[in-house]
Amino acid sequence: MDSNVNITDDEDDIMPNLNLEHIKASLEIAESLAKASLMTSPAAKRRLQARKMELGLVDDSAGYIPPKHLLLYLVRMGSFNSAPKIMNEDTQDNDLDLPEDLSKDELLVYCRKELEDTPALVPRKFKTLQNCEAPSIYDKEVSQPQLKLRILQWNLLSQALGQNNDNFVCCPDGALDWRRRKHQMAEEIIKYDPDVICLQEVDHFHYLKRILATQGFQGTFFPKPDSPCMYIKGNNGPDGCAIFYRQDKYELLKTETRVLEVWRVQSNQVAVLVILRDKTSNQEICVATTHLKARNGALLSTLRNEQGKDLLEFVNTHSDGRPVILSGDFNAEPIEPIYNTVLSHDLLKLRSAYCNNAGEPPYTTWKVREEGEVKHTIDYIFFSQNNFKVDSILEFPTGEEIGEGRIPSFSYPSDHFSLVCDLSLIETSNS
The missing domain is CATH 1.10.10 (Arc Repressor Mutant, subunit A)
Structure with a gap:
């Protein structure tokens, strides 16, 4: 600088x-x-x-x-520098040649064929939750679930930032090669068969749009106004947030985007929100995703909390009483103010899908940078606790399964693990 x-x-x-x-x-x-x-x-x-x-x-x-x-x-921290802004467009995946209709198994075979010299992804398994792990709804008379959905939340790790700026000292250069990573990303998403996908640090939206379209997904993307990717030579355009949904299951009623504000000043973080109607039950739901400001310290923690307040106002306004799913990389551990701000919102009444009697999981990201090893929980799926119950969650791998170099690696393409959970919409006698 x-x-x-x-x-x-x-x-x-x-x-x-x-x-x-x-x-x-x-x-x-x-x-x-x-x-x-x-x-x-x-x-x-x-x-x-x-x-x-x-x-x-x-x-x-x-x-x-x-x-x-x-x-x-x-x-704007990160874009105040002497480097010129390089206004590239998202064109690096224009040569992708795929049939329009592929089954899930056919796409996974395609990805694995492209990854024939690459180890399998880190193994993970689903855990079925008992009723006692979601106590807030069980004091009411509950009818049969009307809607079930699987949501996947994931910070993908921007290709431009991961390869040039993030200093993953234990990650082999080859593991960050886009020609390899893109197929691992697709494999990680597709194999869990989600209905709704919320993503952050997306700087190859056209690739995701094309490959997920083979599975019947439609998506929307909103870039950061001053993405740090744009200051990196060879970038593929700005990074931002995206939401995909299955077109055969949902009808898109509305899309809203917002550049988050802090004390009435526009920040560089964004949010995307969609209103979806389930075609079977006609139930409408609100799904939103975001990626809050990174870096440690009380000042940045306070700034994140202000971004969160603006985010919650945005979600509350457009959800208009509908059941809400809010996911993202909040860059904040559960002890930070923003976590309590989200959970204490009077109208949204949100709960964390991965939080049980023992608290949040010990980590959602585990990486090694020049300054040392970083292992903490900063990614979440929040949901309306009066409208949904959690049926199952995708567990995180152990340290032994991850490996000493942590992530990203040849066995996992991002420095964040995906969060996947099964939700059931419930109707209660007093809803």
Whole structure:
């Protein structure tokens, strides 16, 4: 990054041309204030108010809000650099030659043939859940389920970022080759036979659209407004979020997209939402997916929480009382504020599909980068607990099954594992 921050002309009146030292100093102050604002003790709150007064900041009982110039830097972090933007289009898979109609088995055979020198994907199995693992709905008189669906949630790992920016020190270069990865991605998705697919870090949408069309899927894609992929030579266009659904099972009634905001400032993260009507039961459901801001620290945790609030308002507005499924890479562990913000929404009443009496699973991503090994839970499938029950979930592989190099690897194409669950829509006597 240059010593001067590159900004667009329309931001000149808001964001001063700060150098790196000014930014670092501002970030240190902001991080300490954000950390203090997350504390709940009266003494901590008094110290925070005193520090705000010392810095000449307006007191806000809702917590610390970064100044506008710093907020603009934070929401665009990663694209403020000296590299030119390379406006490529999604054309790298135009040579894909596939019949329009393939059975599931035929497509899996095709993928495995293209991967003949590659190990099988990491083994995983489904776990059937007992009623006690979803207690919120069982205090009501429940009728027979009216709709069943399998949803797959997955951060694919952007090809441009994975191959150039993510520093997976234990991953062989060949495992990140798109000619190999794309077939592993298709295999991982297709073999679990989902009805609805929610994806993040999609920068090869046309490939997915074409290969999933052979299985009867239709999809929609929404790119990040300033994707970091666009600053990488040889990119295939911006990354973003996508939702696919089976056309023989669902009718698309509505599609909505949003660039998420934080304190009324547009960020670089997006959300996609669809309203689907089940053709058998005529039941309408709302499915949404997102990918929140990454990086550690109290300041970024606070920013993610604000993105989450905007996301929930967006979902609540367009779901309009319909049952909701909200999935994505939230880049936040269960101890972060955004997790509780999602679960405590008064109207949506969401629950995490993978959370049981022992809590969330120990990891949804497990990778090794230059700074060390990273193993944590940041991906989720949330659902309306008054409308759905979870029948089964796809379990995560053990460390031994994953291997010492973790993921991505020749046995798994992303640094995130897919989440797959079977949901049943329920009707209750007081619904």
